[in-house]
Amino acid sequence: MQKVPMKFVMKYGEELSSPVYLRLPCGSEWEIELRRCSGEVWFEKGWPEFSKFYSLDYAFWLVFGYEGNSRFHVFIFDRSCTEVDYPIKLPEKEKADYEDDESVEILDDFPTSRRRKRERYSSLPCPLPPKKKRKSYPRMHPLTEKDKAIALQRAIAFKSEKPHFKVAMQPSYIFGNLILPAGFAKRHLMHQPHGNAILRLPDGGAWCVKLKIYEKGKVRFQRGWLEFVRDNNLKTGDVCVFILIKGIELAFEVLFYRGTEAANCSLSPGGHAKGARAMDQGKWEIGTSSSHHPYAGKECSGGLNLETGYEDHDDKSVEILDDLCPRKSRDKSLVMPKLEETDKHDDDSNDDISRDSDEVQDDPTIPEEEETDYEDDESVEILDDYSPCPRKTREKSPLPCLHKKMRTCSSSKAAECNTNFPATKTQPYEIKKSFRSKDSYCSKSEVKKHDFSTMKEVGGLSSSQIFQKRTPDVLGREHSLAKSEKALALQRANAFKSEYPSFPVAFQPSYIHSSYLGLPYEFVRTHLNKQRSSNVILQILDGSTWPVNFKYDVTPRFQNGWSVFARENNLKVGDLCVFELINRNELTFEVVFFRATEAKKCSSSAGHGGGAIDQVEIKRSICKVKSGYENGPSDTSLSAVEAANKFVSSNPFFRVTLGLGSSRVLRIPTSFSKHFIEKKIQIVTLWVDDRMWHVSLTVHWRNALKLSAGWAAFAKGNCLTEGDVCIFELLDRNNISLKVYIFR
DNA sequence: AATCGACATGGGGATTAACT
DNA sequence: AGTTAATCCCCATGTCGATT
Structure with missing residues (x-):
């Protein structure tokens, strides 16, 4: 039997009725009978078969998203945090179309206003060149961060293997033109000839817009864009997902997430005007199979099936739900990000997601995942800790990086990890051989969060970038980390989710050899209230603590004491640490290590790093056991x-x-x-x-x-x-x- | 050598105003 | 009215000199 977490039972237990239905991304559905006992709820009859069928084993992770009506969608991750390859039941149609299957995620394209003026700029003596005289138009007011967070929450579950980006509609977009995220544009559009692009809706509606490409990497939708906006009644706060379709013509499939209907249809994408109306009326179906999805079976102009699964591979959706703020990266989310082992890509551009994707495209055996659509997508993990924290305008890596060289690396390096799906589906299941990094934000976070999910592509540096950009000179080591090491280290770090505010750090030489550690600005702003200076405690899992001084002038840093901590914990270049703020009052951080050199083991061995995730989980499970029998916390041995x-x-x-x-x-x-x-x-x-x-x-x-x-x-x-x-x-x-x- | 404090810099989203 | 491109300015973090 499998016990249903009490936290979930307390919240939704009353509406759970036996049997419940577990649906997997492949579309298969299992009927499981519930057993209630002393206030607890257990999966009983049917669970052993389910467990056996998917070969569930020790240390596997299962993510249950509650859809209502006693139905769950379930994701299964093995002990290496890789989502298992489910035995799949694909409609015949889907099996045929695997073209253009890229897994770029441009997930954090929710810019915020940058209108706050900084003093140091305003106080410049400023013998600046004469500026153009501007008319004093009333400024358009960009979305508030809250609005964007709401929009983000609703669109966050969207996942696609195809390159795509999400945009929250700003006033300037509604009344002007749309700037595409720079990272996406550079990766996918810079080599496009000037011309038009097709914006296509799932129901067949199409608009032609002019695609303006600038040398510096900016790409805009121009002529025709406003017509598209008008015809589809786009409003400020709506979120559009643009899925790139490379065919004979450049086209984007567009999905809408209406901001104004957030409360009613949180995760349901709308279509164009018709779809919007349907959504307004709350009539979107929950897709238990592809046939239920509003876009099921539709073909785009390029002959491509647009169905792509809402796979939570990016630190979004599930994980974000758990801890949206860097979470959060989570923006953070319980999704086990899948990091691709890119050993097959050995050239300089092997990190370029486009190239990776090209290989994916070339593989005719790659199946396309069945699309699932989760209305009222609820997850225990997500719901418990989700707080829609404001997102930053700029997509930022959750991994502080103080090396300027790394800032200049191509954003195309961001996503080294695409997923190549296995060509065949075998039973009971086949572990996916490749991993995909989360490209986005945290949270479980923001995480998911914390935003390991912030490992995105557009704008910021992904952790992959950080690793890959390190050269031997920079690193001060003979060779950089092997890709598999990097991928696994990241994978494991990504898999880690915290109920506390947290941020990850990939250790650079300067962090270890210098006397300070730069902290993520967003984390400091959100959780430390920009305190100027204070003493913090760094605690590792065995309870050992180190006092460290936190300083924040322009750059938030751990200073005094940091070098001692780094030295005594034998931190190495390439190690990943997650700093969890477990006590806001005393500013105590619990530090979890993910050793790069141990990442490949991905084991549950104890000690720093190797079993970090497991240790944390164990500690928490102990607490659960304890509280379960004590009817409340107690610190005494008695x-x-x-x-x-x-x-x-x-x-x-x-x-x-x-x-x-x-x-x-x-x-x-x-x-x-x-x-x-x-x-x-x-x-x-x-x-x-x-x-x-x-x-x-x-x-x-x-x-x-x-x-x-x-x-x-x-x-x-x-x-x-x-x-x-x-x-x-x-x-x-x-x-x-x-x-x-x-x-x- | 370690620490501190401040500034510099590049990227990039948002907005505006000139242009068509 | 629509399009284009310049400009604003925020963010993140790298760098460096002064101080301890």
Whole structure:
């Protein structure tokens, strides 16, 4: 059985009725019966089959998005945080069209006003050249950040393998022309001949607009744009998604997310005027299969099927939902970003998403994902932590980078990670061999957030850029990180989601060898209120702390104490850290390490980096167990003992209170072992929630049984300390399997 | 050498005003 | 009225000299 998180049950439990339906991105749907017990809700009948079919295993991640009416959409990620390749049921039509399948995500194109005037500019002595005299037109007022956040939230779930960008309509767009995001323009449009582009709606409507391309990389929709705006009744605050279709003619498929209907149709894209009306009336269907989608089966002029899945591969949607602010990157979101292993792209431009995409295009075997459309897309993760934080005008990397050289690198480097979908779908499933980086913002964040999701392309630097732009000279190392290392490190960092405000940092030489660490401006502004100076505490997962001075003049930085922290934690160039602000009052950051050198292992090993995600999750799962039995938090060992004493089970179990110091073995009470455990050397499986450890069981003097090899790792991995109480419940006597409940 | 403080700089979105 | 392109100016962060 699988327990439904209490947080979700408390919010939506009443409307859940058995059976529930789990729908996967491939379109398959599973009926699962619910079981309610003591206020808890469990997936019961049908779950084992589901689990078996998809070969769910230890450390897999499942993301459940609640659609209402006891229906969930589910994403499954394996222990390497790669979304599994689901057995798919594609309509015949879809299977044929795999052209032009690019996975560029231009997700954060929600510029904000830059009208705030900075003093230092206004105070310039300014012998500037004479300016043109301008008429004093009343200025148009750009969208407020709140409006954009709302718009963003609604469009955020849109995912496509094709290159696309999203734009929140500004007054100047409605009354003038549209500037395309520079990054997108440079990647996809700079080599286009001057001419026209087709803006096509899913229902067949089409408009011709002039595509003006400037040398500096600016591209605008001009003549015809206003007609498009008018005909489709676009308003300020609406969000348009432009999906590039490269065919005989340059065309964009356009989807609308009306800003004014945010409350009613949050995630449903509208069409043009007709679609808008339909959406106004709240009649968009929830697509449980492609046939339900308003755009199902439609062909664009280039003969392309425009269906692309709303895949949450970009740190958006799911992850963002969880922590929209850098989150947030999340703008942050629980989506496990998929980072492509681009070993096959070894030339200088192998990071160029366009080229990657070209290869994708050339692969006729690449299936197109089924489109799913989630109205009222709700996710536990997302909903719990989502706060629509204002987005910055400029797409910014969540990874602070103080090297100017990196700022000048081509934005085309941003997305090294496209996804090549496996050519075949086999059962029960096939792990996708390639990964895709999230190109966007955080949040679970903003994350998702935090915005690991901020790893976007347009404008800012993606983390990929940061890595790839490092040269040996800059890095001060003999060679830069291998791509697989980078990808996995990023992947793992992206997979990390925090309930706290957090920001990731990819370590550059200057961070380690210099005396300071630059902090992301957005994070500081959002969470630290631009404090000028204060002392903060950096705490790592084993509880060790370092005092560091936070300074903020123009550039927010950790200064005094930073070098000590970096040195004592053996930080290396290429390591990734996530700084979680776990205590706003004391300004305590918990620092989680993602070692670049360990990334490829992607294991759950304890220690800094290698098992960072797991350690955090473990710590939190411990808290859940504890609170579950204590009816509230408590810090005293006495409470832990008392709570443990309340434990009852029909299975045999024994209790152990951890003593002073760390022991590498755990003695099993003879009173227990003599009855239930065969006295022989064997491997025991320990379970904490759904996490599993293998520990050696050894026989000692007088047949005393001890957990030895592996116990230390278990203890460390679960952050066991003196006074903690563990209850070991025997689940299987033949192949010794113990479920461990930890009380602190 | 480490730290601090301030400025410089490039990118790029938003807006406006001149032009057609 | 529509189009075009210049301009504004915000943001992020790199750089450097002064100070400790």
